[in-house]
Amino acid sequence: MTADPQTHHAVWEGNIEELKGLVSEKAFSGESMILNMGPQHPSTHGVLRVILELEGEEVLSCIPDVGFLHTGIEKNMEYKTYEKSIVMTDRMDYLNPMGNGLVYCLAMEKLFELDVPMRAQIARIVLAELTRINSHLVWMGIGGLDLGVTSTMTYAFREREVLLDIFEMVSGQRMMSTYFRPGGLWRDLPDEFEGAVQNVLDTFPAKIDDYDKIITQNPVFVDRTQGIGFISAEDAVAYGLTGAALRGSGVNWDIRKAMPYSSYEQFEFDVPLGQHGDVYDRFIVRIAEMRQSLRIIEQGMKRLQKEKGPFRSDNRKYVPPPRAELGRSMEAVIHHFKLWTEGFRPPKGEVYVSIEGPRGELGCFLASDGSPNPMRVHFRTPSFVNLSALEKLSKNHMIADLVGIIGSIDIVLGDCDR
Amino acid sequence: MGVSSKLGNLGVVTTKLEDAVNWGRTRAMWPMLFGLACCAIEMMSTQAPYYDASRFGMELMRASPRQADLMIVAGRVSRKMAPVLRQLYDQMPEPKWVLAMGDCASCGGVFNNYAIVQGVDEIVPVDVYVAGCPPRPEQLIHGFMTLHEKVKEMKWYEWAGK
Ligand code: SF4
Numbered sequence: 001m002t003a004d005p006q007t008h009h010a011v012w013e014g015n016i017e018e019l020k021g022l023v024s025e026k027a028f029s030g031e032s033m034i035l036n037m038g039p040q041h042p043s044t045h046g047v048l049r050v051i052l053e054l055e056g057e058e059v060l061s062c063i064p065d066v067g068f069l070h071t072g073i074e075k076n077m078e079y080k081t082y083e084k085s086i087v088m089t090d091r092m093d094y095l096n097p098m099g100n101g102l103v104y105c106l107a108m109e110k111l112f113e114l115d116v117p118m119r120a121q122i123a124r125i126v127l128a129e130l131t132r133i134n135s136h137l138v139w140m141g142i143g144g145l146d147l148g149v150t151s152t153m154t155y156a157f158r159e160r161e162v163l164l165d166i167f168e169m170v171s172g173q174r175m176m177s178t179y180f181r182p183g184g185l186w187r188d189l190p191d192e193f194e195g196a197v198q199n200v201l202d203t204f205p206a207k208i209d210d211y212d213k214i215i216t217q218n219p220v221f222v223d224r225t226q227g228i229g230f231i232s233a234e235d236a237v238a239y240g241l242t243g244a245a246l247r248g249s250g251v252n253w254d255i256r257k258a259m260p261y262s263s264y265e266q267f268e269f270d271v272p273l274g275q276h277g278d279v280y281d282r283f284i285v286r287i288a289e290m291r292q293s294l295r296i297i298e299q300g301m302k303r304l305q306k307e308k309g310p311f312r313s314d315n316r317k318y319v320p321p322p323r324a325e326l327g328r329s330m331e332a333v334i335h336h337f338k339l340w341t342e343g344f345r346p347p348k349g350e351v352y353v354s355i356e357g358p359r360g361e362l363g364c365f366l367a368s369d370g371s372p373n374p375m376r377v378h379f380r381t382p383s384f385v386n387l388s389a390l391e392k393l394s395k396n397h398m399i400a401d402l403v404g405i406i407g408s409i410d411i412v413l414g415d416c417d418r
Numbered sequence: 419m420g421v422s423s424k425l426g427n428l429g430v431v432t433t434k435l436e437d438a439v440n441w442g443r444t445r446a447m448w449p450m451l452f453g454l455a456c457c458a459i460e461m462m463s464t465q466a467p468y469y470d471a472s473r474f475g476m477e478l479m480r481a482s483p484r485q486a487d488l489m490i491v492a493g494r495v496s497r498k499m500a501p502v503l504r505q506l507y508d509q510m511p512e513p514k515w516v517l518a519m520g521d522c523a524s525c526g527g528v529f530n531n532y533a534i535v536q537g538v539d540e541i542v543p544v545d546v547y548v549a550g551c552p553p554r555p556e557q558l559i560h561g562f563m564t565l566h567e568k569v570k571e572m573k574w575y576e577w578a579g580k
Contacts, residue, residue: 039499070496174552417496
C-alpha cells in the first residue's frame with residue numbers, strides 16, 4: 001500500500017531556508033548538521049518534535065516544534081455549557097486531570113462568586129495532591145527509563161495503580177474523573193476512601209525512600225544528570241519557568257504558598273528547593289515534593305474526619321438540586337432539566353485563576369458574556385512555557401543529554417498543545 | 419499405502435502450517451512504541467506489572483516502525499500528526515495490524531472539531547477498535563485478544579499482504 005504522495009510529504013519536505021535565523025550560519029554551509037528528532041521518538045514524552053543543529057554530538061541549537069497534539073480544546077469549550085466543558089479539561093494535561101478540573105472550577109467559582117463548602121475544599125486538596133504524586137510517579141518512571149534506570153518505570157506504574165483505584169472509587173473513572181464541579185464535588189467521598197488513602201499514607205513513604213535510593217545512589221544516573229541542563233535562577237525567572245523547573249534553581253515560588261487557593265493556607269508543608277539548577281536537582285525537588293504531598297494529604301484526612309458538612313454548595317442558580325429532591329418536587333425536576341439542557345447564565349466578566357500543578361503554574365482565564373457558554377477559555381499551561389527554555393538548557397550539551405533534559409522539565413504534550 | 423497417506427496428509431500439513439504460523443504471530447506480536455495522548459498512559463499501564471501484557475507476548479515495544487507488527491493508535495490524531503502516522507504505517511513491514519485505542523482514535527471521541535481527525539480509519543486501515551476514554555487496560559487486552567483471534571483466522575494467501 002503506498003501513501004498518497006500529497007499527504008506523505010506534508011510534514012517532511014522541509015526547506016532549509018525556513019530555518020534561517022533559527023539555526024546558525026554553519027548549517028547552510030554544511031559545517032553543522034540538521035537532525036530531526038520526533039514526533040515519534042521514545043523519549044520525547046509524546047509527540048514533541050525537535051529540530052536539532054548538531055556539530056558532531058554537540059547540540060548547537062534546538063528548536064521545539066509543538067502542535068502535533070493540538071486538539072482545539074479551548075475552542076471546543078466555547079461550544080459547551082460551563083459544566084459540560086469540565087470534561088474537556090481532564091483531557092488536557094492527562095497526568096493531572098484533577099488539577100485541570102480544579103483550576104477551571106476555581107475560575108468558574110470566582111466568576112460566579114460561588115461558595116464552596118469546607119469539606120469539598122479539603123477533599124479537593126487531598127485529591128489534587130494524590131494527582132500530583134501520580135503525575136510525579138509517571139514522570140519518574142519515564143524520566144528514569146530515558147536515562148537507563150529501567151526499573152523505575154516498573155515500580156512507578158505499580159504504585160500508580162493504587163492511586164488510580166482511589167480515583168476510580170470516588171469518580172468511577174481511572175483517569176478522566178470530572179469529579180470537581182462548580183460549587184464542590186460531583187458526589188460525596190465514599191466510605192472506603194479513608195481506608196484507601198490511609199493505605200497510601202502508610203506504604204508510600206518507604207517506597208519513596210526506595211526510589212530516592214534507586215536514583216540518587218545510581219552512579220550512572222548521577223553522572224548523567226549532575227551539571228547537565230543548567231539554568232540560573234535569573235534565567236529561570238526570565239523564561240517564566242514555574243514548578244520544579246524553577247524551584248530546582250533555588251527560587252522559592254509556589255502558588256500554594258504565594259497565592260493560596262482552596263484553603264491551602266491552612267496546611268503546613270515545605271517547598272523543596274534545589275541549589276544548582278541542573279537536571280539532578282530538578283529530580284530531587286520532585287521526589288521531595290512527593291513527600292510534602294503526603295504530608296498535606298495526612299493533614300487533609302484528619303480534617304475530613306471532622307468536616308462532615310455538605311460537599312456541594314446549595315446555591316440553586318448554579319448547582320442542580322440533589323437527586324432525592326427530584327422525586328418530591330416538580331420544581332426541582334424542571335430546574336434540574338433546565339440546568340442540564342440550557343445551563344446557567346453567569347454574570348459578565350473576566351477572571352484569571354492559577355494553581356500550582358505538578359508541572360508548574362496552571363492558569364485559567366475565563367471570559368463570560370452572560371450566555372450559558374463561556375465566551376473564551378484560555379489555559380496558561382506550564383508545559384508550554386517551560387518548553388521554551390529547552391534551547392537554553394540544552395545548548396552545547398551532547399545529544400544524549402538532551403533526552404534527560406527534556407525529561408527533567410517534565411512536559412506533557414497534551415498540556416502544551418491543548 | 420505409505421505414499422497415499424502422505425499425500426492424503428498433505429492437506430492436513432498445509433492447514434497446520436497456516437495454523438502454526440498464525441499461532442506464532444499471535445504469540446510474539448510486537449507493538450510499536452507510539453503514544454499520542456492520554457490513552458498512551460493507559461497503554462503503558464497495560465505494559466506495566468499489574469496488567470502485564472507480556473503474558474500475551476506483547477511486552478516488547480519497538481521504537482522503530484520497521485521492527486513492529488502492530489500499531490496501537492493510542493490517542494487523538496491531530497491533522498498535523500496525520501501524515502506522520504501514515505508514514506509510520508507505511509514503514510512497517512507486512513504483515514501489519516492496526517488497533518485504534520480509545521474513542522478519539524476510533525471516531526474522534528469528544529473532540530468533534532477542526533483539529534482532530536475523526537477516526538484514524540480515515541488514514542490507515544484499522545483491524546480492531548477499542549472503545550473507552552481511555553479504555554481500561556483490561557479493555558485493551560481484550561482488544562489484543564480479539565486481534566489474535568483475527569490473526570488466527572488468516573489464510574496463507576493473505577500472508578504476503580492484505
Ligand atoms: S479517547 Fe479519551 S483518553 Fe483516549 S486520547 Fe481521546 S480523550 Fe484521551
